[in-house]
Amino acid sequence: MKYSAGRVLFGLALWSCMSAAFSLNLDELKRAADELKQKRDSATSELDKKAKSAGLIAYSDQEEAAIGRQIAGNLLGAAPLVKDKQLQKYVNNVGRWVASQSERPDLAWHFGVIDTADINAFAAPGGYIFVTRGLYRMLNDESELAGVLAHEVGHVVRKHHLKILQQSQVVDQGGNLLEKQAGGNEKIRNLIGNGAEIVARALDKSAEFEADRIAVVLAARGGYEAYGLPQVLQEIGHGANDDSVALLFKTHPPPDERLARLGDAMDGRFDKLQGKSLATRFYRVKQ
Numbered sequence: 001m002k003y004s005a006g007r008v009l010f011g012l013a014l015w016s017c018m019s020a021a022f023s024l025n026l027d028e029l030k031r032a033a034d035e036l037k038q039k040r041d042s043a044t045s046e047l048d049k050k051a052k053s054a055g056l057i058a059y060s061d062q063e064e065a066a067i068g069r070q071i072a073g074n075l076l077g078a079a080p081l082v083k084d085k086q087l088q089k090y091v092n093n094v095g096r097w098v099a100s101q102s103e104r105p106d107l108a109w110h111f112g113v114i115d116t117a118d119i120n121a122f123a124a125p126g127g128y129i130f131v132t133r134g135l136y137r138m139l140n141d142e143s144e145l146a147g148v149l150a151h152e153v154g155h156v157v158r159k160h161h162l163k164i165l166q167q168s169q170v171v172d173q174g175g176n177l178l179e180k181q182a183g184g185n186e187k188i189r190n191l192i193g194n195g196a197e198i199v200a201r202a203l204d205k206s207a208e209f210e211a212d213r214i215a216v217v218l219a220a221r222g223g224y225e226a227y228g229l230p231q232v233l234q235e236i237g238h239g240a241n242d243d244s245v246a247l248l249f250k251t252h253p254p255p256d257e258r259l260a261r262l263g264d265a266m267d268g269r270f271d272k273l274q275g276k277s278l279a280t281r282f283y284r285v286k287q
Contacts, residue, residue: 061126064162065108068126071161072110075122075130079114082133082285087113090283094142095129095149101221102157102214111149113285119236123152125162137285138235142278146219147229154214160207205253209261216266225277226270233259 059067081088088111095111107127117134129152131145139145155161212229220226237255252258 059125059162061107064159065126067162067165068124068128071124072128072130075124076112076114079116079132082113082115084113084286087136087283087285091131091136091145091149094145095153098146098150098218098222098224099127099153101218102153104157107156109153121148121152123155123161125156125159125165127156129153129156133285139232139282140279141225141228142282143219143225143228143275144232144277145228145282146222146224147215148232150215150218150222151211151229153218154211155203155207157214158207158210160203160211164203208253208258212258212262213265216262216270220270220273220275223276225275226266226273228277230259230262230266233262 091113092109092111096109099105099107099109104127109127109129111129112131113136114130114132116132118132119134119138121129121131121135123129129149131148131152135148136145139148215229216226219228233255237259
């Protein structure tokens with residue numbers, strides 16, 4: 001596998017950013033990287049087999065990224081990013097660290113906080129992930145942020161939204177821009193519709209439960225407290241009557257149901273891990 005100089009420099013910068021919190025032996029890091037590569041290759045092969053058996057088209061990473069860019073652009077047209085460069089940089093650092101623990105670390109991951117009081121998070125194919133300002137303000141520490149972002153990373157890793165697009169075969173209403181981005185690829189032109197609507201559409205419950213399980217594993221791999229996401233789900237559940245969570249309840253299963261499934265899946269196996277919550281390093285929004 002070839003790496004560009006830019007990717008190498010990015011990797012070094014990311015490692016420098018997170019190393020204060022997570023000290024790893026270099027030999028252990030190499031072993032972990034090798035294991036992740038094997039798991040990633042195996043997972044990618046398995047996903048391609050499942051896609052073919054379901055009669056779906058396999059998309060390259062470049063095609064998937066073009067799809068995600070269009071969807072992300074549509075979403076940001078409806079709700080722009082919070083105007084806080086430090087916040088956006090911080091969320092990208094945490095998100096990319098978490099994503100680097102997944103089976104798809106080589107995607108060009110992008111994270112952002114969008115300016116809306118609603119409590120929700122969204123993922124688009126190709127590694128475009130957003131949390132709302134309302135959800136971010138609920139968080140208490142970095143491990144909770146890592147858990148939320150890891151859930152959305154799980155959707156991208158398993159290509160949940162891409163499968164919805166493939167199955168629905170939505171037709172692009174304004175495909176000229178995407179056509180230029182994707183080099184006139186007709187597969188993509190025939191796939192994209194209203195991106196903001198697609199990412200807000202409820203996924204199958206099994207996809208949400210799978211993303212929850214992936215989130216706990218990725219957070220733990222990254223050195224975080226594994227119970228960050230369950231803690232967020234508990235807090236969201238306490239605000240069930242708040243209008244700001246209405247969209248979340250439309251797009252996700254009830255928090256109590258997700259917590260019950262996660263509890264069964266975790267089954268105390270993460271209790272002995274000494275992950276970090278990093279409350280003092282957590283970036284507090286100014287608005």
